[in-house]
Amino acid sequence: MKIISNLLENIEGIQIYYVVGLLIFVGLFIVIVIRTYKMTNKEANDIKNSILNDSETEEISPQN
C-alpha cells in the first residue's frame, strides 16, 4: 500500500533488529531442542510421575 510509504519504512538499518531477533530465536531454539532430546526418557518419566506421588493420591497409573 503506497499511502503508508511516507511512514518510514526506509529508516536506515532498521531491518537489522528484525533479523538479529530472528537469529537469536532460531539459535536458542535449536540448542533447546537438542538438549531436550538428549534427556533420557526415564528421567522425564520420573519427573512427570513424581507430582502424582504425593501421599494424597490414591491409585496412580504411571504409564508413558
Added chain:
Amino acid sequence: MENQKFFYDNKIVRLFILATLVWGIVGVIVGLLIALQLAFPVFNFGLEYTTFGRMRPLHTNAIIFAFVGNAIFAGVYYSLQKLLKTRMYSDTLSKINFWGWQLIIVLAALSFVFGITTSKEYAELEWPIDILITLIWVTFGWNMIGTIMVRRVQHIYAAIWWYLATFLGVAILHVVNSFEIPVSLFKSYTIYAGAQDAVVQWWYGHNAVAFFLTTPFLGLMYYYLPKAANRPIYSYKLSIIHFWSLIFLYMWAGPHHLLYQALPEWAQALGVTFSIMLIAPSWGGMINGLMTLRGAWDKVRDSAALKFLVVAVTAYGMSTFEGPMMSLKSVNQITHFTDWTIGHVHIAAMGWNGGIVFGMLYWLVPKMFKTKLFSEKLANIHFWISTLAILLYAIPLYWSAITQWLMWREYTPEGFLAYPNFMETLTQILPMYSIRIIGGALFVVGFIIMMYNLFKTMAAGSFVNDEASEAPALVKLGSRNPAQETIHRWMERKGVRFAIWTFIALAIGGAVEIIPMIFIKSNIPTIESVKPYTPLELAGRDLYVEEGCYNCHSQMVRPFRWETDRYGEYSKIGEFVYDFPFQWGSRRTGPDLARAGVVGGPMYKNAAWHYNHFMDPQKMNEASIMPRYDWFAKKEIDIDIIPAKIRAMQKLGVPYEEGYDEKAVDDLMAQAQLVANDLKASGIEIEPTKQMVAMIAYMHKLGRDISTPAESTAQQANESSQTSQEELKEVVLLTGDADLAAGKEIFNSVCAVCHKLDGSGIPPAFPSLADGEWINGNSPEQVYKSIAEGNIAKGMVAYKSQYSEKQITQLTSYILLSLNKK
C-alpha cells in the same frame, strides 16, 4: 534419610479461593451490565459514575486482575507447596500478598467509578496504585522464589517454570508501561508520546494476555490436569520446548494490535511474523494437555472438573489459532475495531481462563475440605450452561463483526458509501447485542450455581488451616555432572538461575520491539502544522480520557478508501506527537473522531450540535447508544490544576514557551469565552468554565491541524457559490413514491440528526425545513444547492461529496413535497 515434618498453609489458599468467587461474580455481573448498556442505553442510569466508558474498564479489570488474579494466586499457593514439599517461604509475605491485592482491587474499583484513569487498556490505574501493584507483585515473587529455595524436592516441575515466567513477565510489563509523570495524586501523564505510547501500551496489552492469562494458566494446567485425571502429563520434553519458545516469542507480537495504523512498517511486520510463529508453541501446550487424557475419556464423562479442563484446553487451542490469523493484515482489517476482537477475547476468557479456574475449583475445594463435591450434577449443569453461554456470546459477535465491516466498506454503483451514516451500520447489529446479553446472563447463572455448590461443599467438609506432612530434606548437590544432567535439568536445580534465564528470554523480545521505537528519532516524522493542545483543549482531552470515550470511539483513520471517505484524511504518525496518552481506541462502537475538527470534512459538527448531542444523544439520533453526558453543562473545568499540567507537558518535551504555565489560565478563559459566544449565537447560554466548553474545544481540535485552514475552505465555498449564483442547474422534483421513499430513508438516517424526523429542526441552531421560513430560499434549485453545497461554517455538511445528484434530488423532493407540504 530422615523425614522432616512440616505443615502446608491451606488457609491462604482458602482465602484466595473465596476472593476468586466474590470478585468473579462482581466481574461477570458488571460485564452483564455493560452488555445491557450497549443494547439499551438507559442502563447507563444517566449517572456519570455508571456510564459505559467507566464501567467497561471496571469489568475488564475485575475479570483479569480480581477474578483471574486471585484464582492464579490460589492455584499457585496450593500447587507450589505440594510440588516443592514445603510450606510457603513466609506467612507474612503470603498475607501481605493477599490483603495487598484485595486493597488494590478495591482502590481500582473506586477509581474507575470516579473516572480516575490513564486510559491505557488493562493498565488504567493511576500512579499511586501502580506503585502499590509493583510492591505487592514483588512480594508475591519474593515469596515464590523463597519457597523454591527452601524446597524439599530436587527438580522444579514444569508448572513452576510457568509461574516464574508469570512473575517476571508481568513485572517487566507493568514497570515499563507505567512510567508516568504525576500531576496530582489522581492524575499523571505517561512519558511516552503518541505512536510510542501506542507501541508500548500494546506491547503491554498483548503480553498481559500472555503473562497474566496464558503462562500462569499453562502452569495451572500442568499441575491440575494431571492431578484431576490422575495421569502424568503426556510429554515432559514437549513441555520444555514449548515453554521456552512461547515465552520468547510472545514478547515480540504486540504490534499486531496496531496493523494499518500509524506505525512503522517494520514494527508491523515484526508483529505479524512472530504472531504466526506463536501458533506452534501454543499448540504444543494444547496437545500436551489433550494427549494427557488419551485413553481416559471415560473419566472426563464422569467428572465436571475434567470437562471444564478439556473445554479450557480446547478453547485455548482455538484462540491461539484465531489470534495469529487475526494478525494477518487482510484479516485484521475485518477484526480490528469490530466486535470480532470482543468475541475472540471472550472465547479465551470464558473458555480457557474460566474453564481452568472452574475445573481447578471443582477439584480443589472438595480436596481441601476433605469431602466430596456437594453435587456433581449441579457441576455438570454449570458446565453445560456455561458452554452454551460461550456460544451464545461469541457467535452473535462474529456475526456482527462481519456484518458491520461489510456495511462500512460497501459502495453504491455511483461510487458513494452505501451507508455514510455510521448509525445505520450500528442499528443493524444491535439485535446481536441482545443475544449476547442472553449469553452473558447464562454465564452469570452458571457462576451462581457453582458458588452455591462450592459453598455447600465447604460447609459439609472439614478444613485444616495447617496440614501436616513430611518429606526428606533436600541434599545439596555439587556442580553439574555433564554425564548425567542435561543443561535444562541443571538450570532447573537453581530457582534463581532459572529465573534469570527466563528474564533474559523475555527481555530480548521486549527490547527488540520497544527500544528502536523509543530511541530512533526518525521513527516519528514531525508534521510542521501540528500544534500542542491549548490549555482548554488539553482540559477537554483529559475529560475525554476520564469519561472513557476511547472505549467506544477510535481516533485512527486507517488508509482504506472506505475509511477516508467516511471520516477524512487517514491518520499519520506525526500527528500524535503531543498526545499523552494516545487515544487510538480499540473498538469503534461509535464513529471515529480523529477528524471531528476538520471544518468541511464529513465528521465536522458545530458547537451547538455537540452541545445538544452531549446533553442527550438519543434526541439527536433516536437509535444512538451513546450515553448522555448532561453533567458537562453543570460541572466546572478543574482550572487550578492547569499550570501543573502545562509544566508536566513541558517536562515531556511539549514546546510551550517558557513560563507559559502562568499564562495558561488566561488563555483558557479567552478561548472558552469564544466557544461560549459561539453557543450563545445558537441560543445556548452556558458559562465558559463548564466542562462542556472544554469538550467542544477538544472535539474541534481533532484533526484540525492537518486540514487546510478553515477560512480558505469557507472562502472557496463562498466564492464558488457566488459565481454559480445565476447559473443554478434546473432541478425537476421527483414525485414517484419510490423516489420519495428513497429520499425519506436518507433523510431519516442522516439529516434527522439535525433537522429532526419531521423536519422541524432544533432552532435556532438547526433550521426547520417544515415551516415557511427559509434561509436560502425554497425553490427546488435553491434547496438542492443548500444540500449539495452546505454551509460549512454553520454546520451544514456539503453533501455533494457523499450523495449522487439523483439522491440529492430525491432529498430535495422529499423535503419540499412531503415535509414542507403547505
